[in-house]
Amino acid sequence: MKEFVKVYEENQEDIEKFIITTLKNNGSILAETSSNYKKVFQSFPSMELLYVTDQDFKQCGANIFRHKRDLSAKDKGRAYMRTKVMQKDDEFSVSPPYISSATGHTCITVMKKEEDKYIFIDFRLSGLLGRFGLIELNQTFNNFTTFFYKAVGFSLMAFAFFAIVYALFGYASSIFIEGNFSLDALFKPIVALTLGLAIFDLAKTILEREVFFKNYSKENEDANVLTKFSIAIIIALSIEALMVVFKIALHDYSQMIHALYLILGIALIIISLGVYSFLSKR
Numbered sequence: 001m002k003e004f005v006k007v008y009e010e011n012q013e014d015i016e017k018f019i020i021t022t023l024k025n026n027g028s029i030l031a032e033t034s035s036n037y038k039k040v041f042q043s044f045p046s047m048e049l050l051y052v053t054d055q056d057f058k059q060c061g062a063n064i065f066r067h068k069r070d071l072s073a074k075d076k077g078r079a080y081m082r083t084k085v086m087q088k089d090d091e092f093s094v095s096p097p098y099i100s101s102a103t104g105h106t107c108i109t110v111m112k113k114e115e116d117k118y119i120f121i122d123f124r125l126s127g128l129l130g131r132f133g134l135i136e137l138n139q140t141f142n143n144f145t146t147f148f149y150k151a152v153g154f155s156l157m158a159f160a161f162f163a164i165v166y167a168l169f170g171y172a173s174s175i176f177i178e179g180n181f182s183l184d185a186l187f188k189p190i191v192a193l194t195l196g197l198a199i200f201d202l203a204k205t206i207l208e209r210e211v212f213f214k215n216y217s218k219e220n221e222d223a224n225v226l227t228k229f230s231i232a233i234i235i236a237l238s239i240e241a242l243m244v245v246f247k248i249a250l251h252d253y254s255q256m257i258h259a260l261y262l263i264l265g266i267a268l269i270i271i272s273l274g275v276y277s278f279l280s281k282r
Contacts, residue, residue: 046127053118149210156203163196187243198232
């Protein structure tokens with residue numbers, strides 16, 4: 001989905017110009033009310049939703065989809081859309097890409113002012129880009145890809161939850177059942193919790209980027225994701241190294257070289273992450 005948004009932003013001016021020009025050439029949209037705006041839908045294969053509001057942005061009728069109507073949206077307040085769209089001329093305003101609550105798809109919304117009413121039209125982003133030949137979209141493969149990302153994302157969240165439960169259960173078991181309060185009992189849950197947090201953050205990022213689109217305006221988003229995940233892993237390894245040092249200090253100083261190797265490895269990861277962050281900003 002990130003690629004779709006990027007392609008749209010690169011061709012935004014041409015796409016908006018085409019939509020606005022076509023709508024102007026089609027004449028009044030309100031005149032098509034009796035036919036459920038059939039002519040407008042025929043002009044735009046990527047169009048998936050249309051609704052009309054009054055001057056106070058209160059919806060006047062149903063949500064009009066290509067093949068159905070949804071009366072439950074009648075009288076719904078749409079004032080929030082006013083802040084979402086950007087005015088292009090006296091008649092038209094266009095929103096940036098966002099997830100539609102009505103369809104669940106990434107779309108852009110065009111707002112047209114006619115008489116004393118506002119007309120909102122949602123265009124599905126993938127269909128719009130395909131219409132312009134900017135992407136080659138196989139719907140079956142796209143649905144499979146979305147399903148796969150969703151399955152992996154929620155599975156990672158489940159494993160993160162199990163890691164947290166394991167950490168809390170192990171700590172409670174050591175203290176209250178075995179009565180053994182030691183460094184292992186203190187540090188192991190912290191390591192498990194840190195790893196659980198890192199896994200959850202990775203799963204959250206996958207779902208936000210590939211399934212539930214939010215915002216991709218940051219140029220260094222990929223670098224930020226890797227940095228956040230790497231920092232969580234570094235913290236977990238650092239805690240593990242500290243625990244190893246304490247264990248060796250209490251039992252056998254001759255094994256301290258192994259703790260040094262672990263600490264040097266962590267230092268190398270930190271240096272590598274710093275170089276990567278510097279180069280990605282360049």
